[in-house]
Amino acid sequence: MHEPDYDIAGETAIVTGASQGIGKSIAETLAASGANVAICSRSIDRVGPVAEDINEAEDVPGEALAVECNVREREQVQSFVDETVEAFGDIDVLVNNAGGEFVANFEDISENGWKTIVDLNLHSTVHCTQLAGEVMREGDGGSIVNLSSVNGQHAAPGESHYGASKAAVIRLTETLATEWAGDGIRVNCIAPGLIQTPGVAETLGIQSEDMPSREKTERRIGHAEEIADAVQFLVSPAASFITGETLTAKGVPRAGNSMSQDLGLE
Ligand SMILES: CCC/C=C/C(=O)SCCNC(=O)CCNC(=O)[C@H](O)C(C)(C)COP(=O)([O-])OP(=O)([O-])OC[C@H]1O[C@@H](n2cnc3c(N)ncnc32)[C@H](O)[C@@H]1OP(=O)([O-])[O-]
């Protein structure tokens, strides 16, 4: 009888932006599945404890390496990739999770503000994918997952910079899936709806006290673990015939997809 294969034990996964929120949950999930995880954030004081917790957990088979790396800086990404290969020997999985935004109308976004968000969401993904991808292409291939957003799929006020950068991530995903298929690399994307994280608490002032449980189907806000579980599936052999796709994870469907609707802003 066929059994689905979700096994990623012994693989090496890079997860960017893993000091909190969705990235932290992805790192913990992949390590619990047996992958060795190389994780980064802009501060070793913030990402270091995440690796320590993974390494100290007796029921987590994967090892963790924490590196201070600002993914907007290509040289720092190169060092992160080099340290990962030195520690774990190869790279099989790359999760481009680091990203963020501020909410502002288009006319209020300065040139530097626009560049900041495009750098953070798009150019960081380019740096990590080119530099880690080189290792994957020279090795046995692998799997890449990019974090886009429903705001990259549908328009929402105050999200021109973020939406443009996250839409570009989707098209980059689709293009690379065609270019790197011959190298044995699958490239997919996840477009989350509103997910409760420290970043969302900071940006939108939404706190986690009243989070509905995962069992509650009819809801408009998700848990970071629900995105991590989707990543685990996409990087596993069970998803071997899935590439160039964007998996939307946004709770119950309804007309329109934008987070600003969920927040009652339109
Ligand atoms: C619907 C929500 C969905 C949520 C999705 C998520 O991803 S949430 C989860 C993700 N988590 C998060 O998003 C975390 C929360 N966000 C942050 O930490 C930061 O805003 C950042 C990471 C986006 C940029 O940080 P940084 O230190 O690199 O940048 P900096 O401070 O040096 O500013 C650079 C330029 O941007 C300008 N500018 C900045 N804010 C505003 C504004 N409100 N208005 C206008 N402009 C603004 C600023 O003036 C400056 O331009 P200037 O003056 O030189 O011409």
Ligand SMILES: NC(=O)C1=CN([C@@H]2O[C@H](COP(=O)(O)OP(=O)(O)OC[C@H]3O[C@@H](n4cnc5c(N)ncnc54)[C@H](OP(=O)(O)O)[C@@H]3O)[C@@H](O)[C@H]2O)C=CC1
């Ligand atoms: N939460 C949501 O509702 C949604 C989130 N997303 C996307 O999911 C991803 C994660 O979001 P979320 O968990 O909410 O974000 P958070 O703001 O909670 O966490 C962001 C993480 O990225 C790290 N980070 C930020 N900038 C950099 C950088 N330049 N270099 C390295 N690391 C960096 C932060 O660490 P540190 O501060 O220590 O550097 C932190 O660990 C983002 O790409 C976001 O756009 C998409 C749709 C919805």
